Ligand code: FES
């Protein structure tokens with residue numbers, strides 16, 4: 001049974017990845033051709049000619065259209081065939097799927113499901129993208145040989161941080177601090193505060209803290225596959241309230257997980273921050289630290305995926321820390337069930353505009 005939810009906006013690429021050349025991506029198991037039209041808009045077509053199945057990405061641009069590299073069938077950015085060399089009549093089945101695409105916040109969003117349900121208003125957003133005092137910086141497209149559910153549930157699981165990321169995002173001070181979980185509204189949120197503790201490596205590098213800090217981690221996961229990790233630190237002496245996180249050094253790490261297929265995922269990650277916003281050097285240093293941390297996650301998640309492929313002798317055990325991941329998996333099952341039964345009236349509110 002598939003785990004891939006189709007009726008959702010996924011990140012196909014960073015805007016900077018798409019220009020006028022023909023590029024092939026695989027999203028939810030489907031081959032997708034992305035290119036920029038002359039008016040600057042991004043076109044997204046099924047990357048498979050309906051004649052002998054040659055990927056259109058092996059053809060060439062003719063204006064805004066694409067000419068197949070095998071026998072020259074030509075398709076407009078709407079997927080309609082406009083030319084069949086050697087005959088006047090264009091068969092009705094000569095078309096490729098065209099996917100809804102929207103560019104927002106320098107990100108190319110794609111809708112792989114029922115096109116009639118593609119509502120651009122429901123594309124992920126954060127107020128901090130537009131606020132003064134905040135800086136957005138795009139990181140990498142991290143490839144993981146793991147089902148996206150494993151990748152996503154890791155992002156509503158603060159309990160792994162002390163053990164998987166001891167030098168960057170965690171330290172032993174948080175090992176036994178309980179995790180709170182809220183499953184109300186469209187997001188699942190897991191969070192915890194570690195009060196009056198030594199700063200983690202990340203904020204030693206960026207906070208300039210002399211003594212102990214209060215540190216927070218809020219993991220917001222929106223099904224199917226967007227995670228916002230709000231983390232930061234403030235001087236412990238200031239004793240800030242939970243709602244006053246802007247007074248500290250605060251970073252939103254955003255993860256947009258796009259399933260390549262059932263066994264592979266691209267995690268495009270970026271961050272927004274309210275600290276050291278003017279300097280490119282800070283972005284590079286943060287990227288370097290994230291690369292260490294997300295490389296640690298990749299190793300774990302690929303190993304877990306490999307074990308899942310073997311026959312299991314018994315069901316994995318569940319612990320108190322698993323509440324967020326369990327609710328997440330349940331939501332995915334419900335979304336898949338809705339798609340299978342095609343119950344339009346039960347369509348969830350897919351909007352995800354996160355307000356602090
Ligand atoms: S395979 Fe594309 S035109 Fe023949």
Ligand SMILES: [Fe+2]
Pocket residue numbers: 154160161164165293297
């Ligand atoms: Fe992690």
